[in-house]
């Protein structure tokens with residue numbers, strides 16, 4: 001579904017990614033792990049078109065992503081969350097989710113001005129779907145609360161709801177449970193399991209090993225911009241190169 | 253004082269409240285999309301000149317002149333918007349001010365605009381209800397947009413343009429739409445303005461006017477459509493109300509602005525602050 005073929009990315013003198021090859025298959029929950037600064041977020045930034053790779057090819061569903069603007073990549077079916085939460089904090093929870101549906105609301109300006117049936121129906125349906133998504137992530141109780149007032153963990157959940165609103169084929173999660181307590185982690189874990197059952201392809205970056213090993217069918221390890229291992233969670237856990245890379249690191 | 257003599261004294265002031273309400277709304281649109289554009293005074297100038305030339309030299313009907321006064325700045329905005337909207341923040345403000353200077357200098361040097369003398373004897377065609385109707389139509393249009401995907405996209409872009417783009421919003425199109433819409437409304441306001449002030453000169457649409465218009469929106473508050481209207485009215489009325497202060501007038505004007513910005517950073521009309529007040533009062537009553 002998604003392939004990175006010998007992708008490199010340099011920032012000035014820093015090589016953030018060096019000849020990275022990755023393949024995410026349809027229906028997979030794919031995990032990307034690695035120490036801080038390894039280049040994980042950079043992988044997501046390249047996939048979503050925030051900047052171009054210095055070298056290499058990115059393909060999604062057989063088509064190249066190179067040269068596509070970010071919003072076009074989004075309409076192809078890739079949605080993401082952010083490591084440093086980027087919600088619209090002055091907007092309500094439900095409006096955040098409805099912004100995620102932007103490309104699916106296919107009425108024209110005139111429909112909005114004249115309040116045509118097409119406008120009314122699609123807005124009403126969007127609101128209902130957004131409410132369902134809020135329920136799904138456990139935020140259904142106060143849809144009119146401002147996003148900025150949510151706790152850290154709930155903001156992460158809202159980001160997932162907003163990304164799901166775009167009805168993506170591939171969901172990119174950048175550290176979805178960072179800063180969450182154990183209960184919150186479990187609800188997100190259960191949520192991702194249901195997404196997996198619904199055939200959504202999930203590609204996540206996460207430091208929490210229990211979380212990654214519990215959910216992912218394939219895990220890749222990035223260290224200093226290079227993929228040093230890839231395989232099933234159990235193979236990764238016993239891989240000497242991985243243990244080496246993480247040596248001395250706590251909380252992993 | 254009976255009605256007709258009151259009106260003959262104050263009609264210009266009343267019409268100006270409406271016209272500057274439109275101007276404040278025109279800049280509110282770009283601000284609500286996170287764009288600090290100061291081109292609206294220039295768009296107003298273009299609208300004024302185009303519609304005045306249309307009625308004076310081509311003897312077109314007023315409605316058609318207003319239409320041309322609305323469309324011409326929109327087309328100009330569409331053309332300059334593509335390169336200029338790549339900029340943001342103070343760079344956009346500088347570029348749009350620069351554009352305003354270009355418009356002023358062009359008006360100063362063209363024959364059709366009357367050069368430095370400007371245009372005199374513009375027919376007095378603007379009736380109070382023209383301004384009212386324009387305001388109502390603009391408010392209906394913008395209120396509808398605010399509660400649609402367009403309005404949400406404006407807000408999303410203002411809050412986090414990157415996140416908005418990654419949600420599939422074609423941010424550069426949406427920003428261009430805001431810019432053109434602002435230009436259209438400013439042009440309409442200019443056309444209405446020209447046909448009750450009798451004269452037009454290039455100086456009317458310079459730097460000072462651009463800053464005044466921004467002040468109106470910021471003072472009134474940009475959380476919705478009421479704030480800019482209120483700001484437009486206040487900035488138009490303030491010099492009249494402070495008339496008794498004579499030469500201290502401008503200073504008093506400045507002091508009031510500073511006070512508002514310091515104590516009401518979201519502007520005078522701030523629904524969220526009102527809600528907080530109401531809540532506070534409710535809890536007081538409960539206690």
Ligand SMILES: Nc1ncnc2c1ncn2[C@@H]1O[C@H](COP(=O)(O)OP(=O)(O)OP(=O)(O)O)[C@@H](O)[C@H]1O
Pocket residue numbers: 011014015016034035036037038039040041042043083
């Ligand atoms: N836009 C950028 N400009 C310059 N350097 C960057 C940029 N983005 C990332 N880098 C650099 O690239 C390297 C990889 O960063 P990246 O954010 O991808 O790491 P990460 O694996 O996500 O780390 P973390 O676990 O801390 O989130 C770092 O050295 C970082 O400083």
Ligand SMILES: [Mg+2]
Pocket residue numbers: 040041042083
């Ligand atoms: Mg990261």
